[in-house]
Amino acid sequence: MPLGKGFGIEPGLGRAALLGGGIGVAPLKILGRRLDAMGIPHDAFLGFADARSSVVAREFPGAEVATMDGSVGTHGTVLDAAGTLEGYGAIYSCGPNPMLAAVKLAAADNTLCQLSVEERMGCGNGSCNGCVVPVRGGNYVRSCVDGPVFRAEVLAW
Template sequence: MKFYEAGVEGVERLGEYHVLRYRWDAEEHSPEPGRFVMARAAGFPATLDPFLARPLSFYDYNGGVASLLFEVRGRGTENLARKKAGETVEVTAPLGRAFDLSELNETSRVALLGGGIGVAPFRFLSRHLARLNVPHDTYLGFADGELAKAADGFDTPTVATMDGSVGFGGTVLDAVAGSGGIEQYGALYACGPNPMLAAVKLAAPPDVRCQLSVEERMGCGNGSCNGCVVPVKHRGYVRSCVEGPVFDAGVLAW
């Protein structure tokens, strides 16, 4: 897998999360909502701390600057969070399958549902839908108010917290129910922990398009290690880094 050296524009905090912005002008590898990159602090192979890059969704892409939203969970993300403007990181070109927006138009109404760090793709997707004049609502769910500060990066989101400290008390689906119900939407796009995605799939009306972006642990990002497989109907397992991370809900064997 090829890595590119990219100049860091800055790193900022959003509550418990970080946003890393880097310059990405490669027109032949333009980011799309739902795709991801493998990212690591510059210095490989001189430093193997850590050995594996980290898979991170595109949080935004605007004016030749890509943004990644992540939570510090270990050495890889800690090294990325310490980066400063003017330094460099190493990233791949965009990977994986993006959200399919081909059937949307100005008469569609779309719901974006993010849970925890799964909110990451939806700032970029919201911007993209606005350019297409597709009406949409964004619902973001978090465990508590501190994590909910990640919603500050979004335009007019509806927020839910499990402890009730911010917005609706309960899950992101509770927020949808309290805002008119899921039946008002012609398409659903969701990303978050698997129990949340399974709940969205179950709640989606049968005639509504529902796409789910899974959060699986990835080692390679190119399908070599088979560490991120998910069960699908009639096919056993497929790799979320290649065949996903976005799947039509009906394909997943949950």
């Protein structure tokens, strides 16, 4: 069983954008299936370092792909592949923290934006504090217990 809290799907928000980077694309496959089952339309945007690491994109028919070296899809980041995020009622993203920070900045203030962090989780029960992430107000939360999915406005980056 996964640790912490997953993506919270809120029906009625319209089309959703799924943005994944590197190993962060894996949980988006399951999320996409859940959205399909609920009848929520969505688009997937996936970012990788190169063609070799992008082979998992085959699991996402119709996804827009970006590679940092330009060997597959758009040359650049997952946000380069996505273009604008305007018009999406919900944004769900998983990937490295710099990518998540960029997604947070690109998301409209009135859009539901949930970010799944990729922190190392030492103990898995919150006692070691090895997986903390900064939140607004100068505090930290444990991603293994309080996350790993957070609303974008909660995170302090």
